[in-house]
Amino acid sequence: MNAYRTHTCGALTAADAGQTVRLSGWVHRVRDHGGVLFIDLRDHYGMTQVIADADSPAFATLEKLRAETVIRIDGRVKLRDAALVNPKLPTGEIEVYATDVAILSPADELPLPVFGDQDYPEETRLAYRFLDLRRESLHANIMLRARVVKWLRDAMWDAGFTEFQTPIITASSPEGARDFLVPSRLHPGKFYALPQAPQQFKQLIMVAGFDRYFQIAPCFRDEDPRADRSPTDFYQLDIEMSFVEQKDVFAAVQPVIQGLFETFGGGRRVDADWPLIPYVESLRKYGTDKPDLRNPIEMVDVSDHFRGSGFGIFAKLLEQDGTEIRAIPAPTGGSRKFADRMNAFAQAQGLPGMGYIFWRKRSSATSLEELLNTPVSEVVNPEEQLESDRQALVRIQKAHQSQKVDEMGRIFNAFFGPIEAAGPVAKALGPEGAEAIRTQLGLGEGDAVFFLGGKPADFEAVAGRARTEIGRELGLIDENQFKFAWIVDFPMYERGDDGKIDFSHNPFSMPQGGLEALSGDPLKVHAWQYDLACNGYELISGGIRNHTPEIMFKAFELAGYGRDEVEKRFGGMVKAFRYGAPPHGGCAAGIDRIVMLLADESNIREVIMFPMNQRAEDLMMGAPSEPTNEQLRELRLRVLPKDA
Numbered sequence: 270m271n272a273y274r275t276h277t278c279g280a281l282t283a284a285d286a287g288q289t290v291r292l293s294g295w296v297h298r299v300r301d302h303g304g305v306l307f308i309d310l311r312d313h314y315g316m317t318q319v320i321a322d323a324d325s326p327a328f329a330t331l332e333k334l335r336a337e338t339v340i341r342i343d344g345r346v347k348l349r350d351a352a353l354v355n356p357k358l359p360t361g362e363i364e365v366y367a368t369d370v371a372i373l374s375p376a377d378e379l380p381l382p383v384f385g386d387q388d389y390p391e392e393t394r395l396a397y398r399f400l401d402l403r404r405e406s407l408h409a410n411i412m413l414r415a416r417v418v419k420w421l422r423d424a425m426w427d428a429g430f431t432e433f434q435t436p437i438i439t440a441s442s443p444e445g446a447r448d449f450l451v452p453s454r455l456h457p458g459k460f461y462a463l464p465q466a467p468q469q470f471k472q473l474i475m476v477a478g479f480d481r482y483f484q485i486a487p488c489f490r491d492e493d494p495r496a497d498r499s500p501t502d503f504y505q506l507d508i509e510m511s512f513v514e515q516k517d518v519f520a521a522v523q524p525v526i527q528g529l530f531e532t533f534g535g536g537r538r539v540d541a542d543w544p545l546i547p548y549v550e551s552l553r554k555y556g557t558d559k560p561d562l563r564n565p566i567e568m569v570d571v572s573d574h575f576r577g578s579g580f581g582i583f584a585k586l587l588e589q590d591g592t593e594i595r596a597i598p599a600p601t602g603g604s605r606k607f608a609d610r611m612n613a614f615a616q617a618q619g620l621p622g623m624g625y626i627f628w629r630k631r632s633s634a635t636s637l638e639e640l641l642n643t644p645v646s647e648v649v650n651p652e653e654q655l656e657s658d659r660q661a662l663v664r665i666q667k668a669h670q671s672q673k674v675d676e677m678g679r680i681f682n683a684f685f686g687p688i689e690a691a692g693p694v695a696k697a698l699g700p701e702g703a704e705a706i707r708t709q710l711g712l713g714e715g716d717a718v719f720f721l722g723g724k725p726a727d728f729e730a731v732a733g734r735a736r737t738e739i740g741r742e743l744g745l746i747d748e749n750q751f752k753f754a755w756i757v758d759f760p761m762y763e764r765g766d767d768g769k770i771d772f773s774h775n776p777f778s779m780p781q782g783g784l785e786a787l788s789g790d791p792l793k794v795h796a797w798q799y800d801l802a803c804n805g806y807e808l809i810s811g812g813i814r815n816h817t818p819e820i821m822f823k824a825f826e827l828a829g830y831g832r833d834e835v836e837k838r839f840g841g842m843v844k845a846f847r848y849g850a851p852p853h854g855g856c857a858a859g860i861d862r863i864v865m866l867l868a869d870e871s872n873i874r875e876v877i878m879f880p881m882n883q884r885a886e887d888l889m890m891g892a893p894s895e896p897t898n899e900q901l902r903e904l905r906l907r908v909l910p911k912d913a
Contacts, residue, residue, distance in 0.1 A: 279315020283362040285346045293341045318364040327370035337376040343369040396888040410876045414864045430483040435470035447491035457905040463489035471509040475853040476845040482509045500885040509855035533867045538750035547758040556733020561805030562752040564740035571596040580697035594722040602717040603627035624694045627717035631689040688714040759798040762791040778812035787823045811856020818846045
């Protein structure tokens with residue numbers, strides 16, 4: 270017999286009844302039923318119920334066990350009574366009657382429970398991650414991650430890609446985040462960097478003629494943490510292809526990602542229609558470049574309705590250059606109570622609130638036919654200012670006489686139709702202004718619309734969050750599906766807070782239009798750069814690469830990098846491009862974020878085995894730590910005081 274087990278804790282079935290077996294594992298929990306002990310014994314593979322009564326030689330030892338003690342059990346497999354079968358467990362038809370027990374490793378009192386999935390402070394969970402990983406849900410997430418990685422690796426080989434490994438210690442590169450620097454002992458005063466991505470190396474692989482590359486690559490970025498981003502390191506499916514255009518990359522990637530989500534999505538619908546949405550359009554409609562298309566709400570520019578209107582705040586705002594008013598439709602949100610909740614949300618985002626209109630049933634609605642039959646003599650002089658319902662009636666009758674059907678219907682709906690607009694904005698705009706907005710947005714009774722205004726760059730992000738919150742609050746988001754979209758035509762450059770031009774995305778992307786495009790306004794240059802968004806998250810980022818030295822020099826020159834600096838920092842790539850570089854492109858898919866979506870988690874740390882906390886600290890291993898004086902002397906480094 271094996272020293273520790275003949276079977277795992279997930280292997281025994283009714284077919285094993287009567288066998289003598291040996292199991293090893295952790296004591297998940299102990300239940301004392303008055304002289305009969307039931308022990309749930311757990312290992313990586315599953316759970317087996319062990320039973321012992323007062324006649325069992327193991328009874329005295331088992332009744333003293335603490336949870337998470339590691340034990341070895343010898344015993345006999347018995348069928349459970351039919352009423353006691355547990356259909357939720359693969360081993361639920363049997364139990365093992367214990368005849369002997371050995372304590373392999375006792376457990377101290379636990380700092381957090383393993384049994385169950387109770388909420389527990391994250392700092393405690395991370396400090397005792399080895400215990401946290403024993404919990405069922407987290408263990409399942411990590412196993413899902415392992416299966417996802419294997420599936421991706423197999424799928425990429427099947428698609429004709431070859432896996433290559435690239436260096437971990439390399440040179441610093443402007444990838445959009447801070448590098449982790451590694452001091453060199455052999456070259457004092459010089460530093461390596463951990464790669465933010467294998468970007469340069471995978472392009473060099475293309476130059477070397479290997480054509481279709483992939484790698485499950487570790488990447489390192491010194492970033493501020495977020496719920497959907499690790500602050501130190503992460504893994505990505507890295508891809509590069511030679512002799513391709515943007516559409517070729519999309520055609521290669523979609524079957525892999527779609528197949529992955531169909532395989533591991535738990536039965537949720539995977540949308541096969543992946544639209545291409547220009548970056549500017551995505552910001553205008555959704556307030557973000559990673560839209561959640563499960564939410565049907567699209568924002569609309571309604572500036573024309575407010576220019577010179579009675580709503581002075583927006584009318585005055587629109588007198589400034591570059592401003593606009595954006596409407597966020599809220600189907601079924603037509604109540605003052607909901608409007609108040611959304612105003613509270615806006616205030617939590619740092620805004621004074623959001624303007625709104627909602628539509629309700631009109632208490633005194635009448636029919637168009639009845640109005641048309643009303644004698645003109647009963648209304649005010651048509652030449653007077655049109656400020657009342659009676660004057661609106663005159664306009665309706667005049668439109669009818671002139672056979673202006675659309676105008677007649679518009680005025681009727683605004684003043685006498687079955688629904689009416691309510692709220693401060695509606696009052697200031699007047700019935701016709703509110704009706705024009707309702708018609709443009711296709712809203713009706715019980716619906717609402719919210720407004721934000723200013724320069725789009727200043728309010729788009731908040732508008733996007735408001736769109737998401739409205740969709741969530743109103744139950745408009747279909748949680749049982751994955752919806753993808755390629756976001757394309759990213760700007761090549763952006764102006765920083767210091768007024769300088771810098772790359773807005775990957776600096777190695779090819780500008781659309783090539784060298785000629787770089788001779789005009791940099792802020793109008795689009796890059797062959799694309800992202801894949803899914804359910805409000807960015808899953809993939811990539812681009813068609815710049816493979817021509819002169820275009821590369823010019824692109825970096827516009828961002829403030831001189832020719833000598835480009836040669837110094839990217840000399841390997843520049844040199845390679847001078848010896849025949851194929852047109853090439855690719856992308857990288859964030860594995861951590863993909864698994865987070867598949868596991869239906871909102872925090873990326875729930876799918877990483879040993880993550881850092883929010884302050885980029887490893888509470889279990891004590892990182893970052895202070896170097897010893899000997900290490901500093903060897904590297905010829907000195908640590909300055911915090912206040913220096």
